[in-house]
Amino acid sequence: MEKNLLSKLKNHKMSVRKNKLVDVFKARYYISPEDLYVKNYIRTKPVAVFNPGAVIKAEKLFIFPRLIFDYYKYTSSVGVFSLDIEKIVKGGIDRPVETEIILWPKELWEFLGCEDARVSLHGDNLYMLYTGKGYYYGEGDELVRRDVLGFAEFNETYELKRKGYFRISDGKEEFLPVTTKDSAFIEVENNSATMLVRLEISDTLVCWRASADLESLTLNAESIEPVLLPENWEHKVGWSTNAVKLSDDEYLIGWHAVLKEDLSYKNGLALVDRDGRLKAISDYLLAPRGLNEEYGDRAMVIFGDGLILYDDKLLWVGGVSDYCIGIFVAKLEDVLKELKPCNEKGII
Template identity: 45%
Template sequence: MGVFTQEEALRERALAFLSRATGRRSAHTEDLFARRLYLSPEAVRVVNYLRRRPLAVFNPGAVLRDGVVHLFPRLVFEYYSYASAIGHVALPVEDLLRGAIPDPLPVEIVLYPTEGWEASRGCEDARAHPWGEGFALFYTAVGKLGEAARTDHKDAFFPALALAELGPDLQVRRKGVVWLGAAEGAFLLPTKNATFLAGDAFLLRPSLSGVPDLCWRGRLDRQALRAYDLEPVLAPEAFEFKVGWSTNALPLGDGTYLVAYHGILRQDLSYRHGFARLSGEGRLLALSSYLLAPRGLQECYGDRPLTLYGNGLFLHGEELCFVGGVGDYALGVFTAPLEEVLRRLHPVEGG
């Protein structure tokens, strides 16, 4: 099967899914989450780069390990090219949740553009996972790939899904682009929003021309960085422009996973978040409507208004902790009782 026909097969699969999988959610929003912390770029000091003060600190991946939260925020130092790097900071979880953090907060850049496929706008929006004593980060690498590599125009770029593996010393051991399809005839689509599930299963959000963005699952050959067996999972509703996965997938201890999704509301262009319960293979089991939405000055006004963009999800006791970007300029920490979130998930038939 050639590249064109593989893309066409995905497109046909997406269109068939859209025809049968809508009407599962309403635009109703019940905001359950308490606001625990906002972190502005003025409160951050970068320790290993000549420019110490970023203009934006947002969209952080998060891993809770041994009582310490490891945050991997996206950093932007100029809006001329909006080029991004990914930083790291570790904080005791209790301190993070009560807002007791150093001022300024020292952050170290751990992932930055070094390859052509991330050299246009850099490294964006990490989803962080434990990897041995280190970390594995899915991120969006924005550079020269596909058609963008065949043009001399400096502003032509391609957003590719990439995976970086960091050792316990936070040094990059390996990073590369995730291709779609089998090794023979593998191809690229603009792809974001990935997270691991059980075994080789994972979630991702490829973009297909002529089809609104929707949420997918698949399998990942991690050694070869090849994604295959892609299947759609969650469709945008009539009141949304598109949907995507918001966070890493949180194991619930019974073989299922909790993950946040985001929808962009047609009414006001806001990013709002609901939750999905999935099997270890990524099959949709239960779904909520929106349980988190931007409100107030800090969340509604930013470089991108009315935007909360989730990246990190972890459980502290019985408290579900959602870590995300605020207005594409700051970082926010939001919490809700896990029981209350799960109570608002409704079973889905044929997921």
């Protein structure tokens, strides 16, 4: 399976973007670790809160941050809190922010942390994709590191109904890349889903599309196709956020790239169809600026994980340099005019 995926990758070389930043997210607000009060854990103040997923429901913005309480092992959990979205777009955040931990490491495959949630609502349930940072037993019964694409399903009161992680299957055998992460659902119908995933194939970190079975938690090997590759000035790319439906066959999603020159994370947006095929893409639209965004435990980062459409505004809810949350607000029309029509052969 890995050879087949590598063959698809080699046949997909194209350049669609420029090394250019158009800063459309003018309003920027922050939530720091000091702003949180964790109500269901003996330690009420995390040392870092970042890379959050987000959904909107009944005029409330629900944010699902990655929480860290120690720097020794950097072990992460996922929490949840809610804010009044109308206040946010006007620059107001009520503090302290009462937070509850809803997901933490329990399995070998997530032993080192539950990281970087992307969330979406499906009926009364919440689906969460996250990075399970952990181990598996290799040859000789040795522990080997691996990052997997975790899946958790919660009811409306955040009781965990089930969790596991995705594998790639061709119907006969299964395959797990070195890392699978930075992924999102496009459409979910019963136990079938179309997804955008980030796989590591032959040391290359690339954005792919795939169809998935949510009962068996498998990605269909035949359906997996590359969508977005690093440009020659980039080290890697990945999907950043959940997908936002704009029309019957148009979905907006954030992506990120790590630049070779300074290892900074810069972000843009892409428009895909219901199968994940690329319809339009931007150059960089969001990047760290100034002391609060450039300096942290991992410098020069704005990363993931939530994308929210509210009235005529687009909110990017992301992590800032691995220590705090940033809420970045742009006009939707300003974002859409930066999207360049393209297909899998390049810019149209």
